Amino acid sequence: MYLLLHPLTLTTFLPIIGVVVILFLKPEWKNAIRWVALVTSIATFAISVVLLTYFKASNPDIQLEVNVPWFQFANWDIHFHLGVDGLSVLLIMLTTLLTPLSILSTWSAIEDRVKEFMIFFLLLELGMVGVFVAMDLFLFYIFWEFSLVPMYFIIGIWGGPRRMYAAIKFFLYTMTGSILMLLAILWLGINQGTFSVTELVARGSIPANIQFWLFLAFAAAFAIKVPMWPLHSWLPDAHTEAPTAGSVILAGVLLKLGTYGFLRFNLSMFPNAAIKLAPWMAGLATIGILYGAAVSYAQKDVKRLVAYSSVSHLGFVMLGLFALNPQGIQGGILQMVNHGLSTGALFLIVGMVYERRHTRDMDAFGGLWKVMAVYAALTLVVTLSSMGLPGLNGFVGEFTILLGAFGSSYISPWFAGFAAAGIILAAIYLLFMFQKLFLGPLDKEENKKLKDINWREILTIAPLIIFIFWIGLYPKPFFTIMGPAVDKLVNIIQAAAAAGLP
Amino acid sequence: MTLPDLLQNMDAILPMAVLIAWACVLVLVDLVIPQGRKGLTAVLAAIGLLLSIVLSISHYGKATVGFDGMVIYDGFSFFLNILFLSSGLAGIALAYDYIKRVGIERGEYYSLILFSISGMMLMSQANDLIVVFLALELLSIPLYVLAGFARPKVDSEEASLKYFLIGAFSGSFVVFGIALVFGATGSTNLSAIVKAISSNAADLPLLTIGAALILVGLGFKVAAVPFHMWTPDVYQGAPSSVTAFMSVGAKAGGFAALLRIFVTAFPSLSTNITMILWVISALTMFLGNVVAIAQSNIKRLLAYSSIANAGYILMALVPFGNSAVSGTTISAALFYLVAYALTSFGAWAVVIALEKAEGQGLALDDYAGLGRKYPLLAACMAVFMFSFTGIPPTLGFMGKFYLFRTVIEGGYLGLALIGVFTTLISAYYYLRVIVIMYMREGEPVARKEFWVQFTAAAAAVLVVLLTLVAGPLMNLASKAVLLTF
Numbered sequence: 007m008y009l010l011l012h013p014l015t016l017t018t019f020l021p022i023i024g025v026v027v028i029l030f031l032k033p034e035w036k037n038a039i040r041w042v043a044l045v046t047s048i049a050t051f052a053i054s055v056v057l058l059t060y061f062k063a064s065n066p067d068i069q070l071e072v073n074v075p076w077f078q079f080a081n082w083d084i085h086f087h088l089g090v091d092g093l094s095v096l097l098i099m100l101t102t103l104l105t106p107l108s109i110l111s112t113w114s115a116i117e118d119r120v121k122e123f124m125i126f127f128l129l130l131e132l133g134m135v136g137v138f139v140a141m142d143l144f145l146f147y148i149f150w151e152f153s154l155v156p157m158y159f160i161i162g163i164w165g166g167p168r169r170m171y172a173a174i175k176f177f178l179y180t181m182t183g184s185i186l187m188l189l190a191i192l193w194l195g196i197n198q199g200t201f202s203v204t205e206l207v208a209r210g211s212i213p214a215n216i217q218f219w220l221f222l223a224f225a226a227a228f229a230i231k232v233p234m235w236p237l238h239s240w241l242p243d244a245h246t247e248a249p250t251a252g253s254v255i256l257a258g259v260l261l262k263l264g265t266y267g268f269l270r271f272n273l274s275m276f277p278n279a280a281i282k283l284a285p286w287m288a289g290l291a292t293i294g295i296l297y298g299a300a301v302s303y304a305q306k307d308v309k310r311l312v313a314y315s316s317v318s319h320l321g322f323v324m325l326g327l328f329a330l331n332p333q334g335i336q337g338g339i340l341q342m343v344n345h346g347l348s349t350g351a352l353f354l355i356v357g358m359v360y361e362r363r364h365t366r367d368m369d370a371f372g373g374l375w376k377v378m379a380v381y382a383a384l385t386l387v388v389t390l391s392s393m394g395l396p397g398l399n400g401f402v403g404e405f406t407i408l409l410g411a412f413g414s415s416y417i418s419p420w421f422a423g424f425a426a427a428g429i430i431l432a433a434i435y436l437l438f439m440f441q442k443l444f445l446g447p448l449d450k451e452e453n454k455k456l457k458d459i460n461w462r463e464i465l466t467i468a469p470l471i472i473f474i475f476w477i478g479l480y481p482k483p484f485f486t487i488m489g490p491a492v493d494k495l496v497n498i499i500q501a502a503a504a505a506g507l508p
Numbered sequence: 509m510t511l512p513d514l515l516q517n518m519d520a521i522l523p524m525a526v527l528i529a530w531a532c533v534l535v536l537v538d539l540v541i542p543q544g545r546k547g548l549t550a551v552l553a554a555i556g557l558l559l560s561i562v563l564s565i566s567h568y569g570k571a572t573v574g575f576d577g578m579v580i581y582d583g584f585s586f587f588l589n590i591l592f593l594s595s596g597l598a599g600i601a602l603a604y605d606y607i608k609r610v611g612i613e614r615g616e617y618y619s620l621i622l623f624s625i626s627g628m629m630l631m632s633q634a635n636d637l638i639v640v641f642l643a644l645e646l647l648s649i650p651l652y653v654l655a656g657f658a659r660p661k662v663d664s665e666e667a668s669l670k671y672f673l674i675g676a677f678s679g680s681f682v683v684f685g686i687a688l689v690f691g692a693t694g695s696t697n698l699s700a701i702v703k704a705i706s707s708n709a710a711d712l713p714l715l716t717i718g719a720a721l722i723l724v725g726l727g728f729k730v731a732a733v734p735f736h737m738w739t740p741d742v743y744q745g746a747p748s749s750v751t752a753f754m755s756v757g758a759k760a761g762g763f764a765a766l767l768r769i770f771v772t773a774f775p776s777l778s779t780n781i782t783m784i785l786w787v788i789s790a791l792t793m794f795l796g797n798v799v800a801i802a803q804s805n806i807k808r809l810l811a812y813s814s815i816a817n818a819g820y821i822l823m824a825l826v827p828f829g830n831s832a833v834s835g836t837t838i839s840a841a842l843f844y845l846v847a848y849a850l851t852s853f854g855a856w857a858v859v860i861a862l863e864k865a866e867g868q869g870l871a872l873d874d875y876a877g878l879g880r881k882y883p884l885l886a887a888c889m890a891v892f893m894f895s896f897t898g899i900p901p902t903l904g905f906m907g908k909f910y911l912f913r914t915v916i917e918g919g920y921l922g923l924a925l926i927g928v929f930t931t932l933i934s935a936y937y938y939l940r941v942i943v944i945m946y947m948r949e950g951e952p953v954a955r956k957e958f959w960v961q962f963t964a965a966a967a968a969v970l971v972v973l974l975t976l977v978a979g980p981l982m983n984l985a986s987k988a989v990l991l992t993f
Binding site: 076077078079080084119122147148151152154155158159162163169170173174177178181182185186188189192193195196 | 836839879880883894899900901905909910912913916917921924925928929931932935936939940942943946947948977978979982983986
């Protein structure tokens with residue numbers, strides 16, 4: 007019984023209750039379905055807040071564990087093993103926060119097949135939280151692959167004109183990486199005899215030359231998900247075609263599954279390989295930063311612009327992680343949260359104007375500030391946060407990452423130098439976007455009658471704005487939560503470095 | 509052989525013997541059941557299957573040898589027998605309304621299914637190559653008839669003839685192989701063959717050729733490349749309910765023989781045979797999946813999918829000579845067969861639900877709009893497609909996980925890589941079915957036939973449930989060991 011009422015199991019599996027209730031509702035009762043989904047996801051968020059109160063930040067280890075034997079796979083014991091630590095708890099919070107907001111954003115945007123949409127959305131939340139809490143590789147893989155399925159349907163059914171193409175591309179692309187990881191997981195099972203992440207990390211008994219290959223196999227799955235340049239080409243299609251709520255979750259959480267994977271598995275389990283490959287990963291990350299920024303600038307479609315900006319921002323996260331020092335990794339984790347908040351908010355914002363005008367072409371707008379003042383003000387805050395203005399969240403994350411990357415003994419400071427240029431480029435394309443949309447003359451007839459955003463829409467964005475300011479002005483609690491766990495991870499890496507490179 | 513002796517020997521084949529007797533009686537009883545009430549025959553056939561299941565379960569855990577070591581009853585045959593008998597039940601459930609609907613309702617349909625199943629059961633229990641051949645024919649001949657059951661429809665007759673000719677052809681390979689093995693070792697009994705090999709009394713080149721010929725013959729049965737050419741035409745031409753049964757039963761029967769013969773008798777030949785198996789398995793996975801992409805008819809698509817799946821199961825057989833993993837080989841193959849059987853029956857149930865008279869409603873485009881109009885049926889089909897692809901949480905994923913594990917443990921990482929990449933190729937066409945069902949608009953018409961829908965729903969539930977509660981099936985599969993003596 008305690009298993010069912012354990013805060014971790016509840017956070018992970020509560021959405022199932024919503025799914026079951028929705029299954030029994032008639033498809034025509036759209037509002038009832040929406041409310042059930044919203045209430046379920048808010049309840050999940052509430053439980054994750056409870057989870058945070060149980061969480062002891064001073065403890066660097068996996069805590070609040072649920073660990074029961076699941077079944078016997080020939081001579082392997084597969085465990086149903088959940089747990090959180092400082093690396094994952096913030097991402098769980100991010101997931102449970104963004105889900106209700108996304109559901110709220112679909113209130114009037116999704117009118118077709120609401121029942122199926124909400125079922126898929128709640129299942130998606132289950133899959134994502136599951137990835138963050140799974141501490142058994144087998145269980146992790148199940149959640150990891152499962153989270154693909156609802157997103158595939160969300161893009162494919164409720165997406166834009168090229169949705170089928172985007173959905174299949176998304177699925178096949180991500181699956182390609184995943185199956186390589188599957189082989190690596192099998193290798194670990196055969197040669198290490200356990201799937202327990204905690205045990206594999208504690209043992210540290212994987213030979214360094216094999217770590218290299220395992221690192222690459224895991225990295226294949228995660229780098230596609232992040233996405234790192236040059237494996238990013240699924241992302242613009244998926245983001246652009248997905249419905250607003252889908253894009254929010256895709257950018258806000260799904261991409262973090264990749265960066266989290268690097269953190270949890272590649273850095274912790276294969277530290278030798280991580281040290282060896284750090285310059286390569288940092289190099290790809292830096293290319294991603296500059297490439298993403300440059301391509302963003304060239305976009306006419308707002309949503310595509312935001313999508314490419316994700317490539318750039320996630321490059322910062324990767325650069326931070328592969329600085330392999332406390333500042334870099336802490337900045338990386340914080341930037342994961344920041345990107346979820348800012349880009350999530352940007353997609354919500356784009357969705358709001360798309361719902362009114364049914365176009366995302368920047369040339370179709372201009373001067374919107376005059377008709378949609380509240381909307382414009384909120385957008386300004388989010389835009390500034392995304393480009394890293396001091397006082398808002400983006401700055402804290404990017405600054406810490408650059409600090410880590412400059413001081414790293416594993417990668418060259420040149421990477422940080424180039425990455426810093428990325429911040430300037432971000433300012434260019436984001437301000438360019440803002441200017442095209444909101445400033446200038448209000449010269450298009452269709453735009454003159456646009457209504458400003460309503461209370462529901464403000465409510466959708468407001469929580470994100472609060473966090474944007476909070477992290478920008480007082481990030482200490484966030485660093486406190488992740489600090490000990492990051493230090494522990496860095497110790498593992500340093501121990502591996504001290505033991506000598508192979 | 510005295511009567512008490514005979515009775516004692518019968519113990520080893522009791523479930524099968526009862527089924528044969530039941531089938532013989534059913535042929536006669538069917539004569540007095542009036543046309544139009546043939547549903548009664550179906551019910552009687554199902555009772556026979558259930559009886560046999562009960563007998564099998566009551567024998568569980570006992571390992572017996574009968575008829576001078578010609579048949580054997582062990583964990584392996586128990587597992588497979590239950591699988592065969594259950595697929596018989598599913599086959600009857602799918603046929604019950606379908607053969608009425610397409611106007612081919614004749615009572616012998618059900619007896620033929622029972623005969624075929626008894627052949628499969630004999631196959632799983634055979635410990636002598638002669639019995640293997642006997643079982644192969646008993647399994648196949650009813651299927652040849654069933655494939656042509658929709659006569660005088662040309663497609664069905666063509667399917668029947670093709671299947672018969674290829675079956676006879678492949679049967680002759682098996683016989684020839686058996687003869688060579690007999691020549692090389694002086695016996696057809698698997699235990700005696702093992703003894704002959706271990707005492708160096710066997711003529712190894714001859715034995716290897718014999719084993720290879722048996723592999724070819726059985727390769728036809730399980731539809732492995734390059735012996736697969738008949739499959740798409742036969743699957744398409746035969747009545748759908750027959751195809752569903754055939755795609756599971758005949759394949760599982762063929763694998764029963766392959767696993768038993770190669771793991772028991774021929775591990776010492778692995779230096780030569782493994783190479784051949786490796787190539788066949790890789791080719792089967794590759795060709796099956798690649799050609800399936802081009803199909804626009806669901807029956808042909810599933811036919812190529814079944815070819816590809818044969819390749820995956822063969823993958824488990826590749827390390828058969830490595831005694832450290834041969835146990836896993838058996839359980840991985842059996843586990844995957846269950847996953848394949850459930851998924852396949854489910855998918856065929858959906859196909860049957862959507863099939864219209866005269867072979868209409870079988871194009872992939874006919875599935876457009878299914879997700880909107882029949883959400884449950886479409887959800888079931890989506891589960892099956894994900895299971896075929898190997899996406900968790902479905903049984904197909906567990907099965908593939910087990911297979912890949914066996915292959916990597918056996919030391920064939922290259923084959924595992926081919927396996928995962930062909931899986932990726934397969935994702936494309938399985939996903940396309942889902943795309944068509946959910947993302948295109950259309951007006952499909954599905955039959956509201958209880959047993960068809962029940963089969964689809966039950967299979968979908970089991971495919972997911974047996975993954976979440978994987979323990980029992982895993983245990984059964986790992987206990988399904990071969991008895992050797």
